[in-house]
Amino acid sequence: MFKGSIRTSALRSSIDALLAVVDEARFNLTPTGVSVRAVDAANVAMVSLELPDSAFDAYSVDKEVTIGLDLSKFIDLLKMGNPDSICEMDLQDSSRLKIKMGSLKYSISLLEPSTIKREPKIPEIELPGEVILRGSDFRQGIKASEPIGDYLVVGIETKPKEIFIMETEGDVDRVTLELDKDDLFSISVVGEDAVRSMFSIEYLKEISKVTSAADEVKLKIGKDFPIDISFAVGDASVRYLLAPRIEAD
């Protein structure tokens, strides 16, 4: 059904990207690559992963198939292999996957896909603000906020000039990360108004651990609207959508 080999470290970072949102997911194996879309139990965060066949050293699918994976179990097992090793996968039927990393051989049972929460449809959205920044900067903004409060505002100020901000206000303290044009790969806003939305740090924390490895992270920001976070690791592309917190009394 499916055979593929890929660097263990590349597979690990893809699984880590999914784990930021869900513990189990459906993997669609198609002739052109692997795609995963999943939304968390609270319907607050969504992740989509595209792993094209070019990300693999060898890849073949003779018949499209969807498999279910327990991601926590899978990552534990991938950690057993040398990150620089090549992970060879072989799927003969949709209930069992064979994995070989160096001299380690696993045969793991898969989840019945129908027992996993349904895949979301990826919505088409256009957002007024867009920023491209270093993954490590995004991570820093979130790390700095963690001890201060539970919620983080992400936005772009427009006056007097365009500045990207990440800000957390706790009961008593406040922290702000500001990056202007010179600190960013790019920044743009449609219209003259500032854009800002507030998010739960609990979610952003998990997501930023994954994006910290990326050179560039693209954020699309609206006013009190879900944030769209996308980045590439090697040939894989990952995208998150995270619903905001709205404090309207």
Next chain:
Amino acid sequence: MRCTVCKGKGLCGRPNCPILERLRAFETMPSIKDSIFGNSPPSVFVGRMGYPKVGIGPLVPAITDAEISRFDNPASWGELKIEDVIGMRSSLVRSSKSLNVKAPQFIGNSRILSMTQELALADKPVETEVWFLKPPKMDLKFDGILTPMGPSGTIDKLAITENPSVERKVEYITSDTDINAKLAVDELYRGGISVYQIMRLLSVGLLGERRKLVPTRWSITATDDIIGKRLIDLIKDYPLINDIELYSFTHFENHFEIILFPAIFSFELLEIWRPLSLWAEKGSIEADREGYKGRSRYSKLGGGYYAARLGVLEHLDARRRQATAIILREIHPSYWAPLGVWVVREAVREALRGKPEIFTDPLDALGAASSRIKTPRVLWRNELKIFDGVRHQRTLSSFFFLLLSSPTL
């Protein structure tokens, strides 16, 4: 105000003087010679002082009571007053023998241990006779987690004068040494054995593979937590409740407001100790919580957190529904003696047996709840983080049509 100056006139502002109440409880205690004979409810106690060498033994009443079995069954104390509970419990004499916690692993080593275990297995009162090294001293032990206990003495000799009746399920699980303690607790609970008996079995080292004595106070929270974790796993697969529900109940001067929201499981407990209540001269407000992914650290609220959570989980499991639960607990100064965490467990269970008020707006539910809380809302409102999450966190499906089947708030 110093107690030495006041001498029970009530100058501190408490409705009852804890010192005088304690003396009053002493008066009702029967005097004890160097042996007693009575029906143990059944009840056992494992201390924690000196761990890993701990005191273990049965609790035997110094009085005869036709309904002695309820002396160790807090689920049946709904109608009692604080004084009644203390009166009842103070008549239970704690006998103990110091043993290493690993003693259950060495069979045939201690007759006192095996008899205490036999007693813990029983589902009906057991005729027990204890001879003490010296007559037990008058005493009354209180503790935040434990149920109060009366005088205590060191065991010289112990005898059980009848064959205790043991439920089949209990006999079966306790004789299985290949099942780990968590699974054993789980099996017993599913078999309809009360949490109080499971706690007893766990504490005397009758569950699990490598068996150990577990101090009673630890076995209480361990049992609440083990059962709770399993119920959470089940509840995560249930559909959400439909409305916001508010339950309210006062038990032993502890007032509870419980709000259930139609959202995936999470739990928050707010404890408000009013000024002059136990432990808190100036009052104290603390909250703790867990999200959908659960918690790994022991709660700063202690055993009460797990007891309260269990009450909610049992309710949701019985309805086969999922919800986020917020509990407000206000402890009044009239709660003058700590009775143990069973107060919390039973209060939450009882509250949820009532008929809820129904709301559509979380703020209205909180408003109704706080109208029955004496402490001003401004003092505790900021502690409610899960509540804020429920109110303010939007879902992706409120912006997009995701084609998902699960309902959302």
